[in-house]
Amino acid sequence: MTDITHSTTKPHLLALDVARRFNAVLIELATGEQRRFKMTNSAQDFDRLVQFINTTAGSWRAALEPTGDYHRPIAHRLLQAGVDVVIVSSVAQARYREAKFNSWDKNDPKDASVILDMLKHGMVMRYVDPMVAGHHDLQELSKTYYQVTRARTKVLHAIVNHHLPLYFPEMQRYWQTTRIEWWLRFMLEFPTPAHVRQLSKEAFIDQAWELVGRKVEKTAKLTEIWQMAEHSAALPHALDCLAVETFRVSLRQAQHLNELRRSLEQCAERVLSSNQDYAQLISLPGIGPIIALTVLAEVGDIRRFAHHRQFLKYCGFDLAKLQSGTHRGREQLSKRGNARLC
Template identity: 65%
Template structure:
């Protein structure tokens, strides 16, 4: 019934090639006429476009090629105004452009023409607005987790590949991502072999006892570190030198990112503690809170 009703109404096709600052718009009106113009990503231009579309007879189907998140404010405005919004796949558009123009050369007006042609042929996907669908908060949480994880990985690589060879290369044998918390705590207190050997064996074991966490044979491990520090390949650093302080800055940054990532995971747990899909996904090996949240959200969007 809906398809029959839509067929009786004039349909205006709107193709928008999204960019950071301005967008190329190509329209094919219900009477077959075409119009082309540019608009900026600003509230006044959004208002002008919506006013123009509202004045057209019939319905409007608007196709966007997602570019970063620059398309989302305009798509949200269009949807809340009652217009149909669809999404054009970037890879499919590139293939279509090559077939149409026999070239990989691209520009905004040409891309808008390709989008319009794909819109006319029905080569598009349903667009889901995260805010309207109710999972915008979870999406932003997942994106933030990704950024924090990227920053953490970058700092981790710096620690392993740059800092440890200079300050305490022998400690690399104790590195493991599953026990990096005690590893960082220990290095903050004893960043170089000089700091370790500044104490005698018993005093060092006592000072480091609460830093390394639970160990099957903690005393033997600490005594091994103390002995290893006596003959080291590290550069000779004064205990209070600027270089050692920069090493500690990197360690603190890594520690902060660990805490922040754990807090985001806890927030994901709190938000979805009563979600059945989330609970089932968490039972799978290697599926943590944020990955489970991302998969559950994608399923609600209809992507899975």
Template identity: 50%
Template sequence: MTNKQTTPADAVLVAIDVAKARNEVLIEIPGRQRRRKLTIRNAREDHDRLIALLLDTGKTVICGFEATGNYHRPIAWRLIQAGFEVRLVSSMAAARTREALHNSWDKNDPKDAQVILHMLRIGATQHYHDPLLAGINDVQELSKTHEAISRSKTEILHRIQSHYLPLYFPEAERFRQSSRSDWFFAFLEVFPTPASITVMDEAAFIEAAWHVVGRKVSKARLLADIYQTARTSIGLPIPLNAPAITMFRMVLAEARSLIRQRDTIEKMADTMLAHSPDYQQLRKIPGIGPINALSIIAEAGDISRFGHHRQFLKFCGLDLSTHQSGVFRGRTKLSKYGNARLRRTLWLAAQVAIRQKENSFRDKFERYIARDRDNPDLRRKALTAITAKMARVVHAVIKSGADYRPFFEGTVPGGRTPLCGAIRAQSATL
């Protein structure tokens, strides 16, 4: 992937400033001094009019635009289907170029079209990868919907923990073991208050709740513990038919509904990607489960298009940058000018990997923090290094087509460890 593309001298350049209702279009045709300005509504007839106008030129057409929410997707798809080359302009690069060209931060749609046209002319653009054309549109929708549902579920869980449980059943919090489990919400939906439990004797409660809590180790002991806890609870004495309890149960039902939706998406994603080689190879990397693999594929697309792992690191925003001027040299740190969602996914995968046994990620993390294990700043830097290593391994595995192999780390001169040791079976020795 490159940020610099060659623009043919005889090509028709089309700069499009995308908006929700209408787009400002600036067309530069070789041999004509005057540029053509158009306002194109986001309607089929206007899209057809623009395409017909560009086809009539009989020349190579290069279109450029700045990503704007999802409003650029339909017109970009129409332009690609018409056979035009479509390029993407970086939002930050456009802002800096606008300031340089106009010596002002002033921003408006016609001026943005001029900036995009200038960047097309000098080739300061990126290739536009259309998700529908690349075949990852469905994967992206699954990934984004899963994230939205997970966030909603987390918000409801926090509401239950910080509002409903402290009021009506404070002691129940210690019985919740996992945010992925449905049994706790199902139990509270049936028994939302201590009074709903103590209204019967212990044996009757255990019989009534036996099938509610699902399959549990020492289920009888767990239910007996819940019953004794309910007898000494400090929860407010609210009757079961009170509107407050109705609201509590409504929130619990919503939480359970979100859990079911999340599980459905996870099963659908696993079925959809079951025959994807990239998905299967990603799943073999420590720390990358079904959802992390889904998110990586959704956000990165075809990882093999990155010729070198440094290009992939830059795409993720995990490349290093330093502010330097004259004798002054600032701190070297992550640029973070990349795909934030992909970077976060790799960060989460790194956190999982360092908690697993016997893998190269944990070994590197342990060596990094060995000199001061309790230093939070050192641990943060170590986890950042592991995140970058995770990105390099992901790129190497997909690029080479080789499966990730079990733990292998050898000490080499200079203290660095070879990346190939994690993915090459030929050189792996325990």
């Protein structure tokens, strides 16, 4: 019996190798005809591509490799145009390219052809647009919190590794927790031993009383600091010198980032207070508001996974084992899922 191929039922295929400024595009129409061109990440080029799709009869299927966030605008436009959008794994694409061309020869046109081949063979994954799925706001809140935390960590490392050895190295012993609001307040007021020793012990204790934490023996701690400041290894800075002011700049920056991070945490709790998935997540041991926010921001609707193993694989928590011949390695987490959830 002769096979009859209905070309009209085949979708048109679109492969996109996404970059920061230019995208390599490879189109294969249902008739087999291929078209290759380059487009910019601009509204004008998006409009031209969507116009071509709308004027070409038939269904469309597009595949792209997620690249930072540069793929998000073009993927959203394609979804709005009714195109079925899928993604290819970066690891799978690299291995497929090496197997196909027998070399590690990476360039945009070649990557586009690899993406097209993987699309034809079904070696793709579902793409979920956060804006269409409705969790774009959560994702941006989570990513902003992550960036603020990174900036805060960088500033705190600068304070500990650069400023403290020069200005007041003995205060390192009180650097104990990640929540160091009292420490920052104190150092802003007394950044060097000279600022401490310019006051008598009684005057220093009275002025610094409200700066230190509540659940401490304040008199003993402040007396210890006052005595410690008498023989400090710090450089002899003048009270009003420019160097001390630069130290205070870093302290204020850390203080601001602390406040910003706290406000983002409060915002997350307020936004997710009525979310049932959030309530279930924070009920688990070891999961707080920020981890729960990250999970919901990256996953979106958890119920879109048909099985819990699919969710574990998406997070990179599925088990993997190296096996070759008689050698069998130990099972361990693959850690090849979402980078922010691994």
